[in-house]
Amino acid sequence: MRTMLHSKIHRARVTRCDLDYEGSITIDRDLLQAADILPFEQVQVLNLNNGARFATYVIEGEAGSGEIGLNGAAARCACKGDIVIILTYDQVAEADLAGHMPKLVYVNEQNRITSVKQAIGAIFF
Template identity: 50%
Template sequence: MQIQVVKSKIHRVSVTGADLNYIGSITIDEALMDAANIIEGEKVSIVNINNGERLETYAIKGIRNSGEITLNGPAARKVQKGDIIIIISYGILTIEEAKVFKPALVFPDETNNSLR
């Protein structure tokens, strides 16, 4: 049997933009993606602390060390600049693997700089 577990999380990061006219996704500072072990194109869940919205999309790289967190396309309607969100990715593991697996947890500062 396999189960889905948290692979990585960027906890309480600030939204820097919302671009309704982009084709979709979330743009994440490449340094944050690296710290959280999230790759471009990976499916992620977004939880908005400010309004309770939850959505799924895929990650694209933003400029390294820019602090950028931009929701694109329809997801832009679910956030406002300055909202605090959590970005979560999941992996599928066997129960035995899941018992010993340690997710990458990232706790950025108020300017979205990566802290581990």
């Protein structure tokens, strides 16, 4: 088994940081559906502004809100307006690697979806 990228929300902007909320990240439901991410699923968050990388779990936000809200301890890892990449991973059997295609969700400055693509993992074979 290999740990492979399952999905990515690319260059989303943090809209809110709430230190007093339980730890997690709140993500607009539309973004979750496009990236095939479930509520309470573990995600890795990469902050392009300060280099922080951390794992947390997802809380579903209101559809169409554009929300990317960092809660609890995660709120210390970014500031409102920071640009983040949100990743999920799969365990993929060696025999299935050639057909593995992660979902890539691209957003604009308001965290609205501009495109959804599937990366072709077979380029290495």
